[in-house]
Structure formats: structure tokens, C-alpha cells
Amino acid sequence: MSSAHLSSIRFDREWFRKSETKSSNGRKLHIRGSVTSSPQSVQFAEAKAEKSGKAVRIGVLGASGYTGSEIVRLLANHPHFGITLMTADRKAGQSIGSVFPHLITQDLPDMVAIKDAKFSNVDAVFCCLPHGTTQDIIKALPKSLKIVDLSADFRLQEIAEYEEWYGQPHRAPDLQKEAVYGLTEILREEIKAARLVANPGCYPTTIQLPLVPLLKANLIETRNLIIDAKSGVSGAGRGAKEANLYTEIAEGIHSYGITRHRHVPEIEQGLSDAAHAKVTVSFTPHLMPMSRGMQSTIYVEMTPGVTIEDLYKQLKIAYEDEEFVILLEKGVVPHTRNVRGSNYCLLNVFPDRIPGRAIIVSVIDNLVKGASGQALQNLNVMMGLPENTGLLYQPLFP
Ligand SMILES: NC(=O)C1=CN([C@@H]2O[C@H](COP(=O)(O)OP(=O)(O)OC[C@H]3O[C@@H](n4cnc5c(N)ncnc54)[C@H](OP(=O)(O)O)[C@@H]3O)[C@@H](O)[C@H]2O)C=CC1
Numbered sequence: 315m316s317s318a319h320l321s322s323i324r325f326d327r328e329w330f331r332k333s334e335t336k337s338s339n340g341r342k343l344h345i346r347g348s349v350t351s352s353p354q355s356v357q358f359a360e361a362k363a364e365k366s367g368k369a370v371r372i373g374v375l376g377a378s379g380y381t382g383s384e385i386v387r388l389l390a391n392h393p394h395f396g397i398t399l400m401t402a403d404r405k406a407g408q409s410i411g412s413v414f415p416h417l418i419t420q421d422l423p424d425m426v427a428i429k430d431a432k433f434s435n436v437d438a439v440f441c442c443l444p445h446g447t448t449q450d451i452i453k454a455l456p457k458s459l460k461i462v463d464l465s466a467d468f469r470l471q472e473i474a475e476y477e478e479w480y481g482q483p484h485r486a487p488d489l490q491k492e493a494v495y496g497l498t499e500i501l502r503e504e505i506k507a508a509r510l511v512a513n514p515g516c517y518p519t520t521i522q523l524p525l526v527p528l529l530k531a532n533l534i535e536t537r538n539l540i541i542d543a544k545s546g547v548s549g550a551g552r553g554a555k556e557a558n559l560y561t562e563i564a565e566g567i568h569s570y571g572i573t574r575h576r577h578v579p580e581i582e583q584g585l586s587d588a589a590h591a592k593v594t595v596s597f598t599p600h601l602m603p604m605s606r607g608m609q610s611t612i613y614v615e616m617t618p619g620v621t622i623e624d625l626y627k628q629l630k631i632a633y634e635d636e637e638f639v640i641l642l643e644k645g646v647v648p649h650t651r652n653v654r655g656s657n658y659c660l661l662n663v664f665p666d667r668i669p670g671r672a673i674i675v676s677v678i679d680n681l682v683k684g685a686s687g688q689a690l691q692n693l694n695v696m697m698g699l700p701e702n703t704g705l706l707y708q709p710l711f712p
Pocket residue numbers: 375376377378379380381382401402403404405406428442443444445447464465466514515516548549550551552553680681684685
């Protein structure tokens with residue numbers, strides 16, 4: 315399919331109306347898809363007869379990893395995205411069901427090595443590869459492809475900053491200029507027009523969603539921001555590492571990356587853009603004995619004269635029309651167990667007992683809103699679809 319075909323993908327009015335009724339929680343939704351029912355779109359829909367039978371043909375690079383397999387799980391119920399290519403490295407040649415038995419029902423092509431991948435039957439790619447490997451691979455992809463990259467390789471606007479924090483040269487500086495940071499609720503308009511989206515890190519997602527609206531409205535100080543964050547072990551990927559053995563993780567927690575975690579520049583970049591001033595943070599992540607889930611507890615100083623009510627109201631204004639970011643009722647504490655397997659971010663803000671300070675709690679599933687769910691939300695936006703398409707899974711509980 316040519317890029318002309320790709321950009322001509324539209325969805326008919328009847329389908330669009332149906333998807334508009336799909337509100338999961340009765341909240342007013344952002345339905346931002348293009349609405350056309352031109353003869354070309356019908357023709358295109360008829361001409362799409364690929365193996366998947368779906369309009370947009372998807373490649374998942376790194377399907378044998380945790381975020382790649384989560385994309386496969388989410389796409390199982392997507393009405394318009396069908397997987398036509400999957401890659402793996404050590405597991406190349408295997409089927410998705412043999413590598414991930416929970417996906418045994420998915421009738422998909424076997425995974426191939428990247429060097430053997432053919433992109434002639436692919437329109438868009440989710441790139442779920444380790445950072446550091448991704449720049450060379452994306453650079454070599456056909457320019458007609460839309461790409462959502464889940465790694466950190468295109469998240470930092472400053473090349474020097476990438477090289478400092480990731481300890482290696484940036485190998486695609488020209489592509490970096492084109493990349494749009496994919497924090498959907500904040501940068502939706504830019505994402506709509508993007509070809510390459512750098513999907514945010516999981517910790518930066520939990521932190522920027524509450525802080526960006528507050529910094530934009532000048533309600534909190536840009537100094538003394540303290541972030542205590544916690545992640546499930548799937549955040550470290552599926553590769554075998556001694557530090558991630560059951561015996562090293564169970565029945566205890568530990569902090570890591572103190573003062574030097576590579577998400578610091580990403581967090582500070584987004585917060586500084588929002589504040590129009592340099593923001594620095596104290597950020598300490600912790601590894602928790604759970605497979606999924608992430609919480610950031612954020613300690614902030616309110617600007618003089620601002621009250622906890624003002625913070626609450628600002629977050630309400632920012633997110634009341636959003637499908638996936640939910641400000642809880644006053645006093646209700648967000649729990650990671652209430653977002654497991656879903657694309658929701660739950661937020662709340664609490665008064666500190668120290669006057670002038672507030673405590674924000676933000677939770678997500680690191681593999682969904684922190685990675686593959688947000689990536690799918692972004693590709694929906696890039697393709698002109700309602701952004702909740704295929705994402706209305708309710709959390710898995712208990
Ligand atoms: N896990 C999470 O919660 C989050 C992860 N991310 C980012 O998403 C990306 C993927 O993470 P995740 O799925 O957890 O990682 P995994 O380690 O679980 O998976 C990595 C995937 O990349 C493949 N791979 C590894 N090395 C190479 C290589 N040199 N060439 C080609 N393919 C390779 C692996 O293949 P094989 O297994 O066959 O060897 C596997 O499919 C990373 O950049 C990560 O930082 C972002 C947000 C959250």
C-alpha cells in the first residue's frame with residue numbers, strides 16, 4: 315500500500331456513530347476521528363482484503379517482549395488494525411502462541427527476525443525494541459510507514475541530552491527533529507499530524523499527566539518537586555536478569571537509579587515545556603513485588619495564595635472530558651489494582667499537613683497507559699480514529 319493510500323484511510327459515518335456510543339463510563343468523550351463517507355473510502359474498505367481483513371496493516375517489532383505482546387493482546391479486539399508482521403530476536407521463527415500461551419487463540423503469522431521482515435504489507439508499526447537498538451532500525455524503515463516507538467530513543471529533543479543519559483551517540487538526529495512526543499492528552503494536536511511518535515516512558519506518564527496542567531496554570535512552584543515512584547517488575551522487560559528473579563523481588567522493595575535514572579531528563583523536559591521555565595525534580599523509582607502497576611507519589615509546593623481546592627479544580631478542568639485520565643472524588647486514594655490491564659490513569663490530590671504543600675497520587679498499568687495502551691491511543695489519533703478504539707478494556711480485578 316502506498317503512502318497515498320495510507321493517508322486516504324477514512325471511516326464511514328455509520329461506523330463512526332456506533333463507536334461514539336461506546337463510552338465506557340458515561341463520561342463525555344473526546345471523539346476526534348475524521349468523518350467522511352466518500353466513495354473512495356468505501357472502495358478502499360472493499361479493497362483492503364488482507365489476511366487480517368482489517369483496514370490498517372500493523373507490524374509489531376519486538377512482539378516476543380512484554381510491550382509487544384501487550385500490543386497483540388490489545389489489537390485482538392481492534393476493529394481496524396490487523397497484524398500482518400511480527401518480529402523477534404532470540405524467538406524468531408516461533409509463533410506468538412508458543413512464546414506467549416495466553417495469546418494461543420491469535421491466528422497470526424510467525425515472528426521473523428528483523429533482517430527478514432518485509433514491510434510491503436504493513437501500513438503502521440509499533441516498535442517495541444530495547445532503547446539503543448531502535449534508532450538504526452527505524453531509520454531503515456520505509457518512509458511511508460506511520461511509527462509509534464515505545465523505546466526511549468526519540469523522546470529527548472536535545473541530542474546531547476540523549477547522549478549524556480543513555481551513554482551512546484544518537485544515530486538518527488534527523489529523525490529526532492521529526493519525532494513528536496506521544497503524551498496523548500497533552501500533545502494530541504501534534505500527534506494527529508505526526509509520522510513518528512515517541513511514546514512516553516511509564517514513569518514520565520504518571521508524573522506529567524498531573525503536573526503539566528498545574529505548572530501551565532502556575533499553581534505549583536517549579537522547585538522542590540519530589541517524586542517517589544514505584545513499578546511492577548514487568549517494567550524491566552522479559553529478558554532474564556538476575557536482579558529480577560523471584561527471590562530478588564518477592565517479599566521486599568528497593569529503590570534504584572537514585573539521582574541518575576534515565577527518565578529524569580524526560581520528566582524535566584515535559585515539565586519545563588509546561589512551565590516555560592527550567593524545572594528540576596528529585597525522582598526516586600522503586601521496584602515492587604508485583605507484575606504490573608505503577609504509582610507516583612508527588613510532593614509539591616503551591617504558589618503563594620493557591621489552595622488545594624485550586625489544584626483539584628484545575629485537574630478537573632484539564633481532564634473532565636478525557637476518557638482515560640480520571641480525577642477521583644475528593645479524598646479517594648488511587649490504587650494500582652484498580653487500573654490493572656486497562657488504559658486508565660487515576661489521579662488525586664491531597665493537602666499535606668505542612669501548610670502550602672500538597673501530595674499528588676497517580677497510578678497506571680505500566681504496560682498499558684505506560685506503554686502499549688498509550689501507543690495504541692496514539693496510533694488511533696494518527697490514523698484519524700476515535701482514540702478509545704480498541705481500548706475500552708475494563709481493569710482486571712481482583
Ligand atoms: N515494560 C514496560 O513497562 C515498558 C517498556 N518500555 C520500552 O519498550 C521497549 C520494549 O520493552 P519490553 O517489551 O518491556 O522489553 P522486552 O525485553 O520484554 O522485549 C524486547 C523485544 O525486543 C526484541 N529484541 C531484543 N534485542 C533485539 C535486537 N538487538 N534486535 C531486534 N530485536 C531485539 C526481543 O526479542 P527476543 O525476546 O526474541 O529476543 C523482544 O521482542 C523498551 O525500549 C522499553 O524500555 C516503555 C514503557 C514501559
